[in-house]
Amino acid sequence: MDFCVLSAFELARLIHSHQVSALEVTQVFLNRIEQVDGRPGKLGSVEDDSQDARDVHAFITLTAEQALHCAARIDQRIAAGEDPGALAGVPFTVKDIFCVKDTPSTAGSHILANFVAPYHATPVERMLQAGGLLLGKVNLDEFTYGSSNESSAFQPGPRNPWKLDRVPGGSSGASAACVAAGEAPLSLGTDTAGSIRQPAAFCGVVGMKPTYGRVSRYGLIAFGSSLDCPGTVSRDLRDAALMLQVVAGGDERDATASRRPVQDYLAELEKGVKGLRIGLSPDYFRITYPHVESGDYAEQPIATEIEATVRHAAELLQAQGAEIIEDVPMPNTRYGIPAYFVISRVEAASNLHRYDGVKYGYRTLGSVNELSELYRRSRGEGFGVQPKLRILMGMYVSAAQYSEQYYRRALKVRTLIRRDFERIFDPQGEYRLDALLTPTTPTSAFPLGEVYGDTVLMQYADQLTVPANHAGIPGISMPAGLDSQGLPIGVQLLGADFSEGLLLRIGRALEQVNADEPWRRTKPEILQLLGK
Amino acid sequence: MTDTEKSSEGQEISRPLFDYLVQLAALDLSEEQAQYLLRELNHQLRAIQELAAIPLDEQLPVTTHGVPFRSEDRPGLRADKAQPFPDPQEILHQAPKVEDDYFVVPDIPHTTLE
Numbered sequence: 001m002d003f004c005v006l007s008a009f010e011l012a013r014l015i016h017s018h019q020v021s022a023l024e025v026t027q028v029f030l031n032r033i034e035q036v037d038g039r040p041g042k043l044g045s046v047e048d049d050s051q052d053a054r055d056v057h058a059f060i061t062l063t064a065e066q067a068l069h070c071a072a073r074i075d076q077r078i079a080a081g082e083d084p085g086a087l088a089g090v091p092f093t094v095k096d097i098f099c100v101k102d103t104p105s106t107a108g109s110h111i112l113a114n115f116v117a118p119y120h121a122t123p124v125e126r127m128l129q130a131g132g133l134l135l136g137k138v139n140l141d142e143f144t145y146g147s148s149n150e151s152s153a154f155q156p157g158p159r160n161p162w163k164l165d166r167v168p169g170g171s172s173g174a175s176a177a178c179v180a181a182g183e184a185p186l187s188l189g190t191d192t193a194g195s196i197r198q199p200a201a202f203c204g205v206v207g208m209k210p211t212y213g214r215v216s217r218y219g220l221i222a223f224g225s226s227l228d229c230p231g232t233v234s235r236d237l238r239d240a241a242l243m244l245q246v247v248a249g250g251d252e253r254d255a256t257a258s259r260r261p262v263q264d265y266l267a268e269l270e271k272g273v274k275g276l277r278i279g280l281s282p283d284y285f286r287i288t289y290p291h292v293e294s295g296d297y298a299e300q301p302i303a304t305e306i307e308a309t310v311r312h313a314a315e316l317l318q319a320q321g322a323e324i325i326e327d328v329p330m331p332n333t334r335y336g337i338p339a340y341f342v343i344s345r346v347e348a349a350s351n352l353h354r355y356d357g358v359k360y361g362y363r364t365l366g367s368v369n370e371l372s373e374l375y376r377r378s379r380g381e382g383f384g385v386q387p388k389l390r391i392l393m394g395m396y397v398s399a400a401q402y403s404e405q406y407y408r409r410a411l412k413v414r415t416l417i418r419r420d421f422e423r424i425f426d427p428q429g430e431y432r433l434d435a436l437l438t439p440t441t442p443t444s445a446f447p448l449g450e451v452y453g454d455t456v457l458m459q460y461a462d463q464l465t466v467p468a469n470h471a472g473i474p475g476i477s478m479p480a481g482l483d484s485q486g487l488p489i490g491v492q493l494l495g496a497d498f499s500e501g502l503l504l505r506i507g508r509a510l511e512q513v514n515a516d517e518p519w520r521r522t523k524p525e526i527l528q529l530l531g532k
Numbered sequence: 533m534t535d536t537e538k539s540s541e542g543q544e545i546s547r548p549l550f551d552y553l554v555q556l557a558a559l560d561l562s563e564e565q566a567q568y569l570l571r572e573l574n575h576q577l578r579a580i581q582e583l584a585a586i587p588l589d590e591q592l593p594v595t596t597h598g599v600p601f602r603s604e605d606r607p608g609l610r611a612d613k614a615q616p617f618p619d620p621q622e623i624l625h626q627a628p629k630v631e632d633d634y635f636v637v638p639d640i641p642h643t644t645l646e
Binding site: 115116118211212213226250251252254255256257258259260289290297334335337338339341342349356357358359360361362363368369370371372373374375376377379380381383385388389391392393395396397405406408409410411412413414415416418454455456459469470471472473497 | 545549550553554556557558559560561565568569572573575576577578579580581582583584586588592593594595596597598599601602604605606607609610617619622623626627628629635637638639640641
């Protein structure tokens, strides 16, 4: 039996029922990592195409010894008749933006390359308490600033397992890549503008951004504090439900973590879609972006194959009894990116001021005469260009002279985006939707090096995902087909606040009804090379 | 910021304004990095200009986070009570330079605030 293709749910069941040991499962996944991952990302390392182009490069830090040690303890507890938790013996990885005690927690940045976290982030702690086995920390865009994983200071960077010359997406790109390549069934990621859903779509896996506040942010290295959401990466919807069940819930260490009771997501999962109202919006079938030089806005439809995949998913759900509501207006979708350019930069700049070369992290190795020089040189040498860009933009748009024009205006536009969703999910309103079904991304995974450097075009990769972050609502991306290049296409389900259970249920119905479609039998390039 | 440091009507970040922001942000940049960052900042600023064209009601409230918290969902504030970290040395070991139990920094020259 190839454990690497099994879901977390199935692995946990096998381990609980003594059919396989946690130790055996862990060893199989460590072997898979050795087969497909290649050398881990390292600071200052230069990519060597002839060697590195054949591997996934998801990991920065492998915690193999610790995983094997914990696996042995899980086996002992099961042998003693104890219940070691819902994820007992299930391997998982963590995006290297979460603190994991006694483990390098780098944010993919030179400035935190030597930082060893003194405590666990709450979602990590909950995964470990549920018996999950941490295999290691995986790469990301530096401080999560990117949509392709190309900005990490740790190279070689992650590649898309479906086609190794494509980006895995970002910023949770390595989380999605390692799950797609069978290196782990689960990964913990974060989503600030689409950073779980976009890479999930690019890598053909399931990525969920829960409602803001559903999962604690304690121990998460902050980017945009009003937008950041820890969430799940898995290969199917049942695993997403299982993992969310473990990590969700209030936390006295995060004042924004909601105390609202956590639903039993697994109990809701198989209830089908009969009678549910699912909307389609023309505003999610086109994108609007500015020309790089002139600034003129051009509107263009998303890739035809992607729209067709969304419509096909709608037909499948309709055949299962859902009611499909067409032409749902979401007029403020197009403003999501410009507003994000302002809000996220202001929050990022604020969060990045703490890195000063004094208390932890990188300090310049050169001699300095006074404190301000220490700050300038440590930050200048420690940050890559993406954090620098966000600091400068954040300071500019929040300066007293421009704050009204940019920052307050962006916060008002955020209100309009939120109202779009409130209107369509209002149970007494005109649309009364249970979910909105959309494409996750305007294109499939783009080639490495094609967009990186153009920070405006890169940001527009998130145009269909960022509205959910502004509004705080939950969203799930799940695979729904392949395009003519053999690359995965993701569809997105968006719902009202705290409607994760309903979204998981709709996604589950869709994955069951399309389980036998021919594209489901196609495997990522990296697994074809392995003969899997 | 003085008037000469301001961009013209907020449309473009000039090099002097950029240099001023870099100084405030405490960042040493190479000239190559500075040119790239200034170019990208102005590209992003053009994308942001779209916000200016949106008709907004004066009374429209701002949204600082999406989900309105019901009072019963709020965790409430923790008691303002110090909780000692179990092993302070673990924290101090993260610092690039310490002496006894203090972080060590270079000289802080006296400056007179204007």
